[in-house]
Amino acid sequence: MYVAVKGGERAIRNAHRRLAERRRGDPAVPELSLEQIREQLGLAVDRAMCEGALYDPRLAALALKQARGDSVEAAFLLRVFRNTLPRFGYSEPLDTGAMAVERRVSGAFKDLPGGQLLGATADYTHRLLDFALEEPQQPAPPGEEPEAEAGSGSEATGLLPRALAQLGEEALIEAPPADEGAPVPDITRDPPLFPAERAQRLQTLARGDEGFLVGLAYSSQRGYGNTHPFVGELRQGRVAVELVPEELGFAVEIGEIEVSELETVNQFTGDAEHAPCFTRGYGLAFGRSERKALAMALLDRSLRAEELGEELGAPAQDQEFVLEHADNILATGFMEHLKLPHHVDFQAERELLRALRRAWEERRSAPEAAE
Template sequence: MYVAVKGGEKAIDAAHAQLRRERRGRLDVPELTTEQIASQLKLSVDRVMTEASLYCPSLAALTVKQAMGDLQEAVFLLRAYRTTLPRFGSSEPVDTSSMRVSRRISATWKDLPGGQILGSTFDYTHRLLDRSLAGEGESTLPPAPDKGEGICVKGLPRAMSALGTEGLLEAVPEASSDTAADLTRRPLVLPADGPEDRPVRLQTLARADEGFLLGMAYSTQRGFGAVHPFTGELRRGFVELVITPEELDFPIVAGEIEMTECDTVSRYTGTAMPPCLTRGYGLVFGNNERKAISMSIVDRALRAKELKEPETGPAQNPEFVLLHGDNVDASGFVQHIKLPHYVDFQAELSLIRELRAAKQEDSPARGERSC
């Protein structure tokens, strides 16, 4: 005989226990430490910090471990923690012009003041398996540079300043106010397509899923909304975080954070302005050039309305981009269909049965009704 199903509590406990066991993996393999993750899986950690909007490598490493390497799950863990943190104030805007730069390239100039600094990059590696990393054979490390921090250059001029005052490149748009709206404290207000909405758009893009942003950026390059970007400058390095506590009234350096910044330039495709170059901007935590470049392309695409360009691609539609790029939102909603829906399913079943019955009554060709 059927009885009302009970046992949800026990099932959940059992599922959690099983998850813990699987997370640990084989017991004869040493357990990962969060230090190992933070230092050897740094790019994972950087991505998690960016999409979670929280700079803290040690906690991000913890979330990567806890999520068994599922980075979207890790982002979610870190965001849920961030939500509970009290706020002590806002920092001054970070000054990326005085970044301690470890890598800086410009694709628009052969050479430029300060020079091209290739730094570390996958770009020119041949993607051949390095079996020494699998413990097959001795892994040898290249010698360290002379001075520990000697690879960083401070006070590099910005590449796009080289265009000078010729007016070829649009000026950096004036900020409408000193304080940027905080997306995590005020809801996004649509249409969000004006120049004054750019800070909140950038904030949304910085938090957006890297894969989504990459696809959006790619779509504009293939013709769904015309952005033909050049990398004006891509720089990565360390910036000082400065806060001015209200009770002290003078600035204090709280520490340094690593960031990747991208300035793209692209030709203006509308008719409202004389021919010129326009800007797109990307800025993310840690080392993540794919995200920074995608962000700057999509930022530029989203300025279509402001610049009176034809809006032809999804990447130019702020509502479409801003509402669908958050992987915590998207992943939750897409997967929520795993939850029981049998009440609604039952409602659908009975409706479809009713509609079919009504159709059958109406149509004489169907012959006599069954009872």
């Protein structure tokens, strides 16, 4: 046994060394710095932060470098590191209405107070490979300012009114949930029980695998849940994070984070006592993660089906199905453990199968012997 253990340890050390070699690649090629990853692969950094449930662009860049670009492995590394950190309090709810907006669009309204801010987006590109990027890009010459963007006068302050405010004033859309000061459940301390509260559902979706959420949201658009909304407002930018220290008793700003927030306008609801009105879906994610925020908003609305008296029957409407399978860290761990040694289990299964075959052969040969 001692020889086997030592042999296994040596093989694992060799595997780690080979992994480091593959991570580094050709030594003749300059090594990526964390600053390069953070600045030039920003969307990958933002995704790792979302699914790792930790806002730290530098650590996310480190995790992506260590994981060789594998976003799930990078999120796993961040989640493990996050679990080592002390918990000393909770921040105040983010005031996204005071966001310093960099991008703000609406698919439902053409004319918005403050205007539409396209920002940095690939929505209007032709999705053709840009071979000019094969060569280093030169910065714009000094003094050449980009063309001013429509509505950009409000960008510095970020004080842009909510796009859905007008619908709210006309009572054409349901009111947002009232903040009654009740403590918000923390799924990292108390796993949700089903049926889960909306706050628990949104927390789980925010940490969920983007690809899984997009696939489920797409299924709801195709009829498996009947959720095909309008994008009421997408806003992206920086918001202040505030904390109330016990010794002070009032909120102080401790920093800023970049977020993407999205609200959808969905199908009508109403009954004999409530006038018909639009319903809402909501999503918020770290960084420039608008695809994630959009998928969250669609699934948030789908998961409210029972609350709104709608017929259930689609995967996107099943709380347990969506929430229990959204976390790619749990899913990856349970799936990839199959690659680890299961020799004893397999031998037991093999011996059982051999016994079953012997019994089957004896039954088959018994009638022949009787003849």
